[in-house]
Amino acid sequence: xxxxxxxxxxxxxxxxxxxxxFVWSVENxxxxxLDKEAERILSEEDR
Amino acid sequence: xxxxxxxxxxQQNSVGNFTISLFVPxxxxxxxxxxxKKSLDDVPGINQVDINxxxxxxxxxxxxxxxxxxxxxxxxxxxFKPIIANTANLDNPLKLENKSYISxxxxxxxxxMQVMMYSFSGYFSGxxxxxxxxxxxxxxxxxxMTIPVFMYSASTFLIGAYRDLKNIHFGMDVxxxxxxxxxxxxxxxxxxxNTGEVYYDSVCMxxxxxxxxxxxxxxxxxxxxxxxxxxxxxxxxxxxxxRKPEEFKPIEELNxxxxxxxxxxxxxxxxxxLIDGISSANESAFTGEAMPVVKTIxxxxxxxxxxxxxxxTVKVTKDRKEYLINDIKxxxxxxSFYKPSFSILVDKIAGHFVAIVLIASLASCLYWxxxxxxxxxxxxxxxxxxxxxCALSLATPIAYTVATTTLRKNGIILKEGTFIEKLAQIxxxxxxxxxxxxxxxxxxxxxxxxxxxxxxKVINIAASLEQYNDHPVANAFGVGDLPLSNYQNFPxxxxxxxxxxxxxxxxxxxxxxxxxxxxxxxxxxxxxxxSSKPLAWFRLEDSIKxxxxxxxxxxxxxxxxxxxxxxxxxxQGKKIGDFLGIRNTKTNLTPEQKVEAVxxxxxxxxxxxxxGDGINDIGAMGVSxxxxxxxxxxxxxxxxSDAILLGGNLKSIVFALKFSKKVKRILTSNIAWAxxxxxxxxxxxxxxxxxxxxxxxxxxxxxxxxxxxxxxLNSK
Numbered sequence: 001x002x003x004x005x006x007x008x009x010x011x012x013x014x015x016x017x018x019x020x021x022f023v024w025s026v027e028n029x030x031x032x033x034l035d036k037e038a039e040r041i042l043s044e045e046d047r
Numbered sequence: 048x049x050x051x052x053x054x055x056x057x058q059q060n061s062v063g064n065f066t067i068s069l070f071v072p073x074x075x076x077x078x079x080x081x082x083x084k085k086s087l088d089d090v091p092g093i094n095q096v097d098i099n100x101x102x103x104x105x106x107x108x109x110x111x112x113x114x115x116x117x118x119x120x121x122x123x124x125x126x127f128k129p130i131i132a133n134t135a136n137l138d139n140p141l142k143l144e145n146k147s148y149i150s151x152x153x154x155x156x157x158x159x160m161q162v163m164m165y166s167f168s169g170y171f172s173g174x175x176x177x178x179x180x181x182x183x184x185x186x187x188x189x190x191x192m193t194i195p196v197f198m199y200s201a202s203t204f205l206i207g208a209y210r211d212l213k214n215i216h217f218g219m220d221v222x223x224x225x226x227x228x229x230x231x232x233x234x235x236x237x238x239x240x241n242t243g244e245v246y247y248d249s250v251c252m253x254x255x256x257x258x259x260x261x262x263x264x265x266x267x268x269x270x271x272x273x274x275x276x277x278x279x280x281x282x283x284x285x286x287x288x289x290r291k292p293e294e295f296k297p298i299e300e301l302n303x304x305x306x307x308x309x310x311x312x313x314x315x316x317x318x319x320x321l322i323d324g325i326s327s328a329n330e331s332a333f334t335g336e337a338m339p340v341v342k343t344i345x346x347x348x349x350x351x352x353x354x355x356x357x358x359x360t361v362k363v364t365k366d367r368k369e370y371l372i373n374d375i376k377x378x379x380x381x382x383s384f385y386k387p388s389f390s391i392l393v394d395k396i397a398g399h400f401v402a403i404v405l406i407a408s409l410a411s412c413l414y415w416x417x418x419x420x421x422x423x424x425x426x427x428x429x430x431x432x433x434x435x436x437c438a439l440s441l442a443t444p445i446a447y448t449v450a451t452t453t454l455r456k457n458g459i460i461l462k463e464g465t466f467i468e469k470l471a472q473i474x475x476x477x478x479x480x481x482x483x484x485x486x487x488x489x490x491x492x493x494x495x496x497x498x499x500x501x502x503x504k505v506i507n508i509a510a511s512l513e514q515y516n517d518h519p520v521a522n523a524f525g526v527g528d529l530p531l532s533n534y535q536n537f538p539x540x541x542x543x544x545x546x547x548x549x550x551x552x553x554x555x556x557x558x559x560x561x562x563x564x565x566x567x568x569x570x571x572x573x574x575x576x577x578s579s580k581p582l583a584w585f586r587l588e589d590s591i592k593x594x595x596x597x598x599x600x601x602x603x604x605x606x607x608x609x610x611x612x613x614x615x616x617x618x619q620g621k622k623i624g625d626f627l628g629i630r631n632t633k634t635n636l637t638p639e640q641k642v643e644a645v646x647x648x649x650x651x652x653x654x655x656x657x658x659g660d661g662i663n664d665i666g667a668m669g670v671s672x673x674x675x676x677x678x679x680x681x682x683x684x685x686x687x688s689d690a691i692l693l694g695g696n697l698k699s700i701v702f703a704l705k706f707s708k709k710v711k712r713i714l715t716s717n718i719a720w721a722x723x724x725x726x727x728x729x730x731x732x733x734x735x736x737x738x739x740x741x742x743x744x745x746x747x748x749x750x751x752x753x754x755x756x757x758x759x760l761n762s763k
Binding site for chain 1: 146149150153154157158161165181184185188191192195
């Protein structure tokens with residue numbers, strides 16, 4: 001079980017990366033218009 | 048330093064006072080708004096401070112333009128920095144706030160999941176617990192995960208509480224921040240010292256669930272902010288001032304007398320007169336009426352409506368500040384600032400409530416500590432969180448904001464916030480006739496010449512006499528071109544004035560000549576034009592609105608007592624009353640007698656709604672319990688009534704009558720829910736039956752229930 005002493009710190013690093021990625025995506029307008037992607041398949045233009 | 052746009056947006060109103068609407072993004076709860084109100088109320092020279100929690104806006108009425116600087120300073124010092132409430136500036140702070148909410152919720156959510164995972168190892172480890180070294184590892188891991196939640200996600204509550212405490216004020220953020228901070232610090236202490244219990248999971252869960260509650264609240268506010276913004280964005284930025292060659296200029300440079308050219312489908316940028324072309328306009332933004340209105344040369348067109356069919360030319364007749372659309376915006380603003388008496392009481396209670404909660408929480412901590420319960424702190428903190436009176440303070444403002452918007456969609460603009468409250472209590476409705484039940488589109492059906500003037504001459508004199516009159520009768524005579532002086536209007540009687548050196552009177556025979564002159568017959572309404580001798584009789588006719596019959600019957604079915612009060616002297620009023628089935632019809636009333644008629648109804652213990660449209664109804668509007676003005680042309684009628692029916696469609700009255708009852712029902716259920724929640728939750732929490740996560744979830748859910756319940760008013 002000693003391996004948790006390694007795994008927990010690694011998990012914390014991963015979590016902080018996740019948080020950073022999440023905040024980055026919010027700051028870069030990824031959450032601006034959540035319906036856009038769902039509606040996009042209905043539009044004719046290929047964009 | 049006060050930003051220039053704040054100073055520029057100070058407006059002077061009709062009585063010479065100055066007003067401004069400020070958007071204050073940092074208003075969070077009822078406590079914030081009462082703090083602002085308290086601080087500004089004491090400033091000399093400020094007449095009125097209205098704070099709308101739902102829209103985070105502050106409406107101010109003050110005596111001197113210079114006071115705005117002081118106001119700005121005070122708000123800034125309290126950490127409530129104001130922004131001018133127009134959309135350009137409005138959209139951005141809202142967007143930023145939205146982003147910050149999402150980030151904070153995300154961080155709190157990720158942190159919560161992680162910390163729960165570490166804590167569970169302790170919870171499920173069985174009676175012997177886990178090995179000491181692992182316990183320490185999980186505690187430290189939890190601490191690291193909780194730090195961003197506490198420092199970043201919870202900052203909404205911490206900053207809010209700091210602001211409250213700095214101003215010695217107990218707002219809703221105080222107990223929340225206290226609960227979060229206390230559990231964090233105690234856990235930190237226990238981790239460093241390696242003793243006792245840790246509550247990192249509670250910190251994260253409180254923050255996460257409470258933030259979700261705040262966010263839902265924010266979204267609902269945002270939505271109505273946008274529906275208001277829609278009005279602001281109706282007008283185009285550029286207008287066509289020449290067709291060949293095509294030339295545009297910014298709408299700000301449009302002045303009275305300018306000519307504007309419009310193509311089909313374009314939005315009319317100004318209040319004006321149509322001078323060339325024939326088309327139709329969609330005035331649904333104003334009236335809620337979807338059917339286009341036909342516009343021909345000479346017709347009034349309104350800024351913000353859409354020109355539908357053909358190219359037209361419009362002459363600007365009003366200054367930008369006087370466009371009807373601004374009035375509507377203003378009325379809408381004002382009505383959403385309104386707080387029903389109950390809501391004010393609730394805000395007051397909420398203030399004391401926090402103090403009571405702090406005491407209750409402390410008491411339960413002490414009680415359970417002496418009882419030897421290891422969870423004494425968590426019980427105390429649960430009491431703090433579960434009892435937040437958010438739902439109670441939200442109950443009325445949210446319901447009223449939604450209701451105001453729904454009424455506006457149906458063509459009814461509230462002037463007086465109490466209107467919905469009062470309308471729900473109405474049991475008797477008094478209608479004016481002309482322009483209210485009838486179309487007000489009056490035509491001359493017969494003319495009898497008494498003197499030696501020609502037909503054209505008498506009509507021209509009559510038309511010129513009526514040129515400044517807004518009463519529907521005035522339009523029957525068309526346009527006159529004689530210069531008029533010494534004009535006087537006698538509401539309910541007629542008008543007088545001097546044309547080419549002769550004093551003329553036009554109106555009911557008693558007014559314009561004397562009592563003894565009888566009208567030619569009793570069919571229709573006769574008015575007499577006279578100088579020193581009678582000159583001509585005009586018979587005026589008006590037709591009943593097509594929806595009147597149906598509407599009146601529906602109102603009767605709802606059980607209201609109906610009366611018809613008209614100044615009309617002929618048997619026409621009686622006939623219309625009979626046709627519509629209104630038994631209590633009174634004709635030939637002066638404005639004073641209308642007042643008496645309303646008072647008489649009230650003496651029979653009836654709450655009277657007056658529906659009218661003209662100057663002769665103002666008095667009666669004043670004494671009636673509440674009133675609706677139909678398509679008012681005159682500004683004094685507009686300001687005397689409690690609400691305005693812009694489209695003139697009577698069906699909306701039936702809607703409003705039913706709707707007011709629904710608002711009352713929803714309001715009652717909101718308040719019952721909020722009060723019921725706190726009354727049940729607090730004792731349960733004190734008794735230790737509620738776990739911390741349930742408290743956070745329950746508190747957020749109780750606010751959400753109120754918000755979603757209010758949304759039920761958002762129907763057409």
